[in-house]
Amino acid sequence: MPIISYECVRATAEQKQALIEELTKTAAHITAIPQSSFTVLIKENPVENWGIGGRPLDQVLKDRENQKRV
Amino acid sequence: MPIISYECVRATAEQKQALIEELTKTAAHITAIPQSSFTVLIKENPVENWGIGGRPLDQVLKDRENQKRV
Amino acid sequence: MPIISYECVRATAEQKQALIEELTKTAAHITAIPQSSFTVLIKENPVENWGIGGRPLDQVLKDRENQKRV
Amino acid sequence: MPIISYECVRATAEQKQALIEELTKTAAHITAIPQSSFTVLIKENPVENWGIGGRPLDQVLKDRENQKRV
Amino acid sequence: MPIISYECVRATAEQKQALIEELTKTAAHITAIPQSSFTVLIKENPVENWGIGGRPLDQVLKDRENQKRV
Amino acid sequence: MPIISYECVRATAEQKQALIEELTKTAAHITAIPQSSFTVLIKENPVENWGIGGRPLDQVLKDRENQKRV
Numbered sequence: 547m548p549i550i551s552y553e554c555v556r557a558t559a560e561q562k563q564a565l566i567e568e569l570t571k572t573a574a575h576i577t578a579i580p581q582s583s584f585t586v587l588i589k590e591n592p593v594e595n596w597g598i599g600g601r602p603l604d605q606v607l608k609d610r611e612n613q614k615r616v
Numbered sequence: 617m618p619i620i621s622y623e624c625v626r627a628t629a630e631q632k633q634a635l636i637e638e639l640t641k642t643a644a645h646i647t648a649i650p651q652s653s654f655t656v657l658i659k660e661n662p663v664e665n666w667g668i669g670g671r672p673l674d675q676v677l678k679d680r681e682n683q684k685r686v
Numbered sequence: 687m688p689i690i691s692y693e694c695v696r697a698t699a700e701q702k703q704a705l706i707e708e709l710t711k712t713a714a715h716i717t718a719i720p721q722s723s724f725t726v727l728i729k730e731n732p733v734e735n736w737g738i739g740g741r742p743l744d745q746v747l748k749d750r751e752n753q754k755r756v
Numbered sequence: 757m758p759i760i761s762y763e764c765v766r767a768t769a770e771q772k773q774a775l776i777e778e779l780t781k782t783a784a785h786i787t788a789i790p791q792s793s794f795t796v797l798i799k800e801n802p803v804e805n806w807g808i809g810g811r812p813l814d815q816v817l818k819d820r821e822n823q824k825r826v
Numbered sequence: 827m828p829i830i831s832y833e834c835v836r837a838t839a840e841q842k843q844a845l846i847e848e849l850t851k852t853a854a855h856i857t858a859i860p861q862s863s864f865t866v867l868i869k870e871n872p873v874e875n876w877g878i879g880g881r882p883l884d885q886v887l888k889d890r891e892n893q894k895r896v
Numbered sequence: 897m898p899i900i901s902y903e904c905v906r907a908t909a910e911q912k913q914a915l916i917e918e919l920t921k922t923a924a925h926i927t928a929i930p931q932s933s934f935t936v937l938i939k940e941n942p943v944e945n946w947g948i949g950g951r952p953l954d955q956v957l958k959d960r961e962n963q964k965r966v
Contacts, residue, residue: 554857561857565667565856577841577845585725587667594772594773618693639713643708647705656806659801722879726877735940737916757946762898762923779900813897843952846951846952863949866946867946
């Protein structure tokens with residue numbers, strides 16, 4: 547009965563399927579709760595709805611990209 | 617001031633209105649908190665964002681359908 | 687697979703059991719999803735962790751009590 | 757590492773940016789936790805998914821409008 | 827910046843540490859988002875606050891135990 | 897009707913009262929929604945329930961402290 551919710555900007559169909567399978571396996575292995583008891587719920591929110599450190603996420607990600615290039 | 621959130625794949629307009637009315641009535645009756653203090657929030661997430669028992673929900677639902685037919 | 691979460695200050699053991707039974711029945715009836723697919727999760731948060739209209743909940747509740755007496 | 761989530765019907769791009777900046781500043785100032793540790797997540801849900809006092813939010817808002825006009 | 831929340835009844839200190847490490851590794855591997863961007867939040871709720879299929883979780887678990895013994 | 901939830905490790909009584917007042921004022925000012933429509937909900941989770949970058953939060957915080965001292 548544990549519920550794993552995964553909040554992100556977006557995920558592809560392949561990523562969603564892998565997250566459902568692998569997060570469940572991982573948590574079931576650690577907790578010894580049967581896999582059949584788990585629910586995974588992936589929640590997508592557009593990038594402009596996220597802020598990190600008081601700044602919009604897309605600006606934060608651009609700055610990280612630029613720092614890598616330097 | 618209690619908040620009832622209802623996470624699902626999707627609900628019709630009629631179902632949403634009924635959920636808002638009936639979940640509030642039910643909870644207000646049980647708790648003796650006035651109906652006016654309740655908020656209901658329905659959250660819809662596409663079927664591919666749900667996993668049950670480590671498997672995508674749509675596969676789980678298909679299997680249940682097939683078992684009924686047998 | 688729908689998840690009904692009920693956020694409140696606190697609930698008695700009897701209220702919890704009734705909320706689990708009745709919120710599930712109500713939502714299953716409205717949506718035609720089998721009762722067995724529902725999860726209910728009751729979350730309790732102390733009264734000082736709630737604010738309504740920018741004011742602590744316990745003050746709001748005291749004011750309501752006083753208004754009734756007038 | 758605190759997470760501020762803001763559940764609403766919808767917000768404009770300008771409002772989102774301001775909410776990210778100002779909610780973070782406000783909470784960082786109060787708690788003395790550095791701004792860089794905060795995440796803000798804005799979640800939008802259509803108006804028909806909200807209920808207040810057991811009634812759909814759009815009806816509640818219409819009634820408030822009408823009361824102002826009287 | 828993804829947030830993985832894990833709702834359960836309770837977890838030991840060792841399980842919590844393992845969940846934090848392994849859920850992050852698993853999700854970072856699948857999504858190619860750097861591990862450093864992830865937050866994991868474990869939320870514990872007492873067993874009497876959970877209902878499955880309209881019944882209190884502890885009764886559901888007892889029934890499952892009894893079925894195994896038969 | 898917006899709901900601001902603030903997830904943290906813990907907050908003092910003074911911080912809670914200030915968060916309720918100030919987050920509401922800030923959001924009401926930005927969105928032009930009346931303060932009376934806002935709910936604030938502060939959720940506290942013990943430090944061992946949080947992970948950042950795949951590591952327990954308390955270790956992350958200790959490392960930050962040590963780096964400041966160097």
